[in-house]
Amino acid sequence: MAPASSTDVDETFLGGKLLIATPSIGDPRFDRTVIVMCDHSPDHAMGIIINKPADDLRLPELFEQLGVDGIRPAPDTPVLIGGPVDQDRGFVLHTRDYSSLEATLPVSPRIGLTATKDVLDAIASSHPPQRSLLALGYAGWGAGQLEQELAANAWLVIELDETLVFDTGDADKWQRALDLIGVSPEHLSALSGHA
Template sequence: MALTHGLRNQFLLSMPHLEDPNFAQTLTYICDHSEYGAMGLIINRSAGMPIQELLSHLDLKVDVPLRCQQPVYTGGPVHEDRGFVLHGTEPATGGWLCSHEITPDISLTTSLDILEAIARGEGPADYLVALGYAGWGPGQLEAEFSENLWLSCPSNFDIMFRMPPEDRLQAAASVLGINLSLLTAHAGHA
C-alpha cells in the first residue's frame, strides 16, 4: 500500500492484533513523515511518573506543583533517555532553543529551557512530556500499513492534550467511526 500523502500531524492507531509490546494499544502522534522515514510520539502510555518527579530528577525547582502532576509519557522505544515536549504553539510563549513547528498550532521542543519554564509555571498552556520516540526507516511505516498494523486519522488537539490518556485511543478511533475492539486482524480480499 503506497501512502499517497505523508502522515505528518496524523494519529496512528495500533490495530488490536499488533503484538509488539512497544506499540500494542497505542495512539501515536506523527511529528514528521517523509521519504526518509517517520518520527512520532506515543501519547497514551504513561512512563509511571508525574512531570514533577522528572523535573526533580533534573534538579529543577517546581513553583506550580499542581501544573506538573500529569504523567510523563513513554514516547517510544528509540532514545528513551531523551525528552520531548509536544505542545501548543502560543505567541506568548516560545522562543525555545530547540523547537520545531509541526503545524501553526503544534510544536515539538527538545531543549531544557521549556522544562524550566514549565517548572516555573510559565510554559505552554497545553503540553505533554515524553521520554523516547517512535521511529521508522524509509518505507517501514508504509510496509506496516500494508500488513494491516495501523490505522490513521487526522490529529485532534483536544484528544491529544485535554483528554485522559486512557481514553485517547478509542476517541481517535471514534473520529473514524469505529470501535477498535470490533476490528479483526485480517484484511478482506474480494
C-alpha cells in the first residue's frame, strides 16, 4: 500500500485543518468563511473563523476595554468574529512560541489556541507570540453535525496554511484558500447549483 500523500485528507477528525465554506453552506453567518479547525472528535467539533472582522473593533481598543497593559502596544489589527457561539469570549490563535501548559490547545505543530487573559498579557509583553489573531466566539458543531455538512458539500477541507492564517488580509483569505487547491469560485457555484 502506498503511503498517504500530504494532500490526502482524513475527514474523520479535522483538528488542525482548514474548512472553506462553499455556496452550499446555506447559512449567511458562514458565507465565504475560512475556519481553522481547533478540535474535532466523535462528540463535537470546534473552530475559529479567521476572515470575518468585527465592525469597528480593533485590538488596541479591546486591550483598553480589558485593562491589558504592557510594554508593547497591541498590534493595530481587527478583532475577528470567530463564530456564533460564546461571542463574549475571546480566543487567540497564535504561534506555539507562546504556550500555557494548562490553557493552550495544540491545533497543529506550529499553532495553538488559548482563551485566557494570559495570552493577551503575553501579546503586550516583551516576548509576544510571533504571530497571533484574536477572535470573539467560535464555530461549534454537535455529534455528527459537521459530518452531515461535509456530506452535503458545504465545506472543502484543506491542510492548515500558517501564511494564510496570519499573513493574508481578511478580505482575501477565502479566495486565497481556494487558490491553494486550484478551485475557482465559479466552479463551486456550478457544483452547488443543483437542488
